[in-house]
Amino acid sequence: MTTTATRTAMTGEEIVALTKKHTLFEWSAQSKVDPIPVARSKGVYFWTPDGKRYLDFNSQLMCVNVGHGDERVVRAIQEQAATLAYANPFMATEVRARLGEKLAEITPGDIDVFFFTNGGAEANENAIKIARLYTGRHKVLARYRSYHGGTAGSITLTGDPRRWAAEPGIPGVVHVLDPYHGIERGWETAEQSLAMLEEVIQLEGPQTIAAFILETVTGSNGILVPPDGYLQGVRDLCTKHGIVMIADEVMSGFGRTGKWFAVDHWGVVPDLLCMAKGLTSAYVPLGAVGMRRAIADHFKDKVFPGGLTYNSHPLACAAALATISAYEEDGMIENAQRMGVIMKGLLADLERRHPSVGAVRSIGLFGIVEMVRDRKTRQPLAPYNGTSPEMAALGKFFRQEGLYTFVRWNTFFTNPPLCVTEEQMREGFAIIDRALDATDRVLA
Ligand SMILES: Cc1ncc(COP(=O)(O)O)c(C=O)c1O
Numbered sequence: 001m002t003t004t005a006t007r008t009a010m011t012g013e014e015i016v017a018l019t020k021k022h023t024l025f026e027w028s029a030q031s032k033v034d035p036i037p038v039a040r041s042k043g044v045y046f047w048t049p050d051g052k053r054y055l056d057f058n059s060q061l062m063c064v065n066v067g068h069g070d071e072r073v074v075r076a077i078q079e080q081a082a083t084l085a086y087a088n089p090f091m092a093t094e095v096r097a098r099l100g101e102k103l104a105e106i107t108p109g110d111i112d113v114f115f116f117t118n119g120g121a122e123a124n125e126n127a128i129k130i131a132r133l134y135t136g137r138h139k140v141l142a143r144y145r146s147y148h149g150g151t152a153g154s155i156t157l158t159g160d161p162r163r164w165a166a167e168p169g170i171p172g173v174v175h176v177l178d179p180y181h182g183i184e185r186g187w188e189t190a191e192q193s194l195a196m197l198e199e200v201i202q203l204e205g206p207q208t209i210a211a212f213i214l215e216t217v218t219g220s221n222g223i224l225v226p227p228d229g230y231l232q233g234v235r236d237l238c239t240k241h242g243i244v245m246i247a248d249e250v251m252s253g254f255g256r257t258g259k260w261f262a263v264d265h266w267g268v269v270p271d272l273l274c275m276a277k278g279l280t281s282a283y284v285p286l287g288a289v290g291m292r293r294a295i296a297d298h299f300k301d302k303v304f305p306g307g308l309t310y311n312s313h314p315l316a317c318a319a320a321l322a323t324i325s326a327y328e329e330d331g332m333i334e335n336a337q338r339m340g341v342i343m344k345g346l347l348a349d350l351e352r353r354h355p356s357v358g359a360v361r362s363i364g365l366f367g368i369v370e371m372v373r374d375r376k377t378r379q380p381l382a383p384y385n386g387t388s389p390e391m392a393a394l395g396k397f398f399r400q401e402g403l404y405t406f407v408r409w410n411t412f413f414t415n416p417p418l419c420v421t422e423e424q425m426r427e428g429f430a431i432i433d434r435a436l437d438a439t440d441r442v443l444a
Contacts, residue, residue: 008049012037015049026150027162036404041068044417044424046404057405057428059417062219062251062366063277066326067419073283076322077315084314089307095317102324103290106260109269113296114288115304116312120250120276121149123287124213126306127272128153130291131211131244133305134298138172139204141197141212141243145178145221148213148248157213160221161385176200180224183358183370183410184378190229198237206241211272216262219251222411223361223368231266238271244295246272250287251366254278255327255418258337258364265363271295281323286316332418339420340364346429347414354436356381356390356443358410367414369432373443380410381439390439397435403428 008015015037025033039049044067046054059065066073080095087093096116104112115130117123128140142148144159155162156169163169179193180186201209212234218224238245247270252262256278259265263273272295276287310316327333340362347360347367358372358380371381371391382388386409395407406413414432416425 008039010049012039012049036399043067043069044420052402054402054404055424055428055431056417057403058413058415060282061277062256062406062413062415063282065254065256065278065418066281066323066332067417070281070283070323070326072326072329073281073319073322076318077283080315080318087314089309089311093312093314093317095314095321096312099317099320102321103288106324107273107290108261108263110293111269111273111290112293114290115306116316117276117287117289117308118285118310118313119149119287120248120274121151121154121287122308123250123274123276123289124148124154124157124246124248125151127246127248127274127289128157128211128213129306130272130289130295131246133302134295135210135242135244137208137210139209140173141200141204141209142173142175143178143214143218144175145180145218145224146213146215146248147220148215149250174200174204178218178224179227179230180218180222182384183372183380187227190227190233193227193230194233194237197234201237201241201243206243209241209243211244211246212238213246213248215248215250215252216270217252217257217363217366219366220406220408222370223363223366223413225361225363226266228266231263231268235268235270244272245270246274248274250274250276254281254323255333255336256364256366256415258333258340260333262363279323280316280319283319283323284313284316285310286313286320327418330419335420336364336418339416339418339422339425340366342422342425343367343414346425350429350432350436353433354440356436356439362414365414365416365418365420368411369414371410371412371439382410384409390442393442394435394439397438398431401431401434403431403435 037048038046040047100114103114142157146159148154148157153170155166156173159175179188247263249261253275271292273290280286344362351357351360355375356371359370361368373379373381382391
């Protein structure tokens with residue numbers, strides 16, 4: 001477990017203590033946070049200052065898709081910093097030009113114009129602004145089981161409990177139900193879910209609705225892979241009613257699902273496509289809204305009323321170009337597809353062997369396990385928006401054994417970097433297997 005220690009001027013405990021003293025941690029009561037001190041990372045691993053190694057089974061925050069410490073990306077950032085670290089957004093730079101062209105090549109359909117932001121939340125903010133200006137309407141539909149970011153508009157779009165503290169939020173947002181209703185009730189069909197959506201559209205007045213924003217495959221709210229027909233149906237309803245379809249692929253984009261974008265699995269072209277995370281593999285912050293030609297043309301003679309000091313930041317554009325080229329050079333999207341098949345098998349094994357597993361879901365390297373207290377009643381092992389001693393113990397076991405992943409409510413995730421090998425995947429699942437043995441014993 002322990003390999004070479006990485007020297008930092010401070011010990012792990014000192015780093016944690018000083019970080020907690022002077023900085024705030026997200027979404028947490030500060031007395032409850034217990035961060036892992038991180039000193040360095042490489043490939044699918046990272047190390048504490050004392051040399052404890054962790055297998056990163058969540059790509060940090062589902063974002064380091066290319067893997068840690070990729071020298072091609074590091075070099076591109078270094079070279080760009082040495083040549084032109086910054087130019088203001090009214091200027092044109094080669095990296096910005098090349099990145100726009102490259103994104104137009106890999107995004108679906110006629111999406112070929114991009115507005116760059118600092119991250120995912122701002123991509124969504126700009127997407128709803130664009131949709132409102134383009135349609136002249138103001139309402140935005142979003143789904144309950146969703147996360148769209150922490151800024152004023154994006155947190156209002158968010159359906160999960162992270163929204164609650166920000167209410168009432170921005171005006172005009174209407175939430176609709178997802179096809180998934182939790183581990184106890186399960187899924188409804190694409191037809192049922194689309195009928196509900198159309199009813200909401202009718203009741204709200206289609207002529208008042210600018211956009212419907214949805215995560216193509218829902219990420220932190222449960223790796224919810226839509227039933228076949230659902231996305232096509234959403235596309236058709238949006239087209240029928242002149243509603244802008246916004247696909248939030250901040251988490252599901254850039255190979256995470258085994259295709260460049262999750263919409264590619266269903267051949268659907270959204271009107272706006274939001275991205276971040278895997279765009280630069282988080283080496284530096286960058287987000288973007290991609291738009292179809294007709295929407296981009298709207299701003300030919302009309303002002304695009306938006307801006308950011310760090311829009312099209314050269315370091316970020318260079319990092320994105322190098323990241324995308326690393327995905328291509330190493331065939332990482334294909335690797336995600338291949339390893340995704342292996343992961344599906346390993347997840348199915350867990351479900352077969354452990355009574356505490358209520359459901360598993362995955363697409364590519366985007367995976368989740370839902371834990372239950374009892375297979376018959378399907379009672380979740382922790383309540384919605386809550387935790388339980390059993391889930392806390394599971395998280396503790398992972399940490400002790402050097403597996404880093406995201407444990408949330410009654411679920412935990414399996415989202416390794418796209419460069420993961422079969423051996424590394426099995427290493428992670430072996431730890432999970434032992435952790436679940438312990439959970440099964442406690443529940444028996
Ligand atoms: C689907 C989705 N949209 C938007 C965001 C917000 O992105 P950011 O944190 O870069 O603002 C996230 C972040 O996790 C996300 O998962």
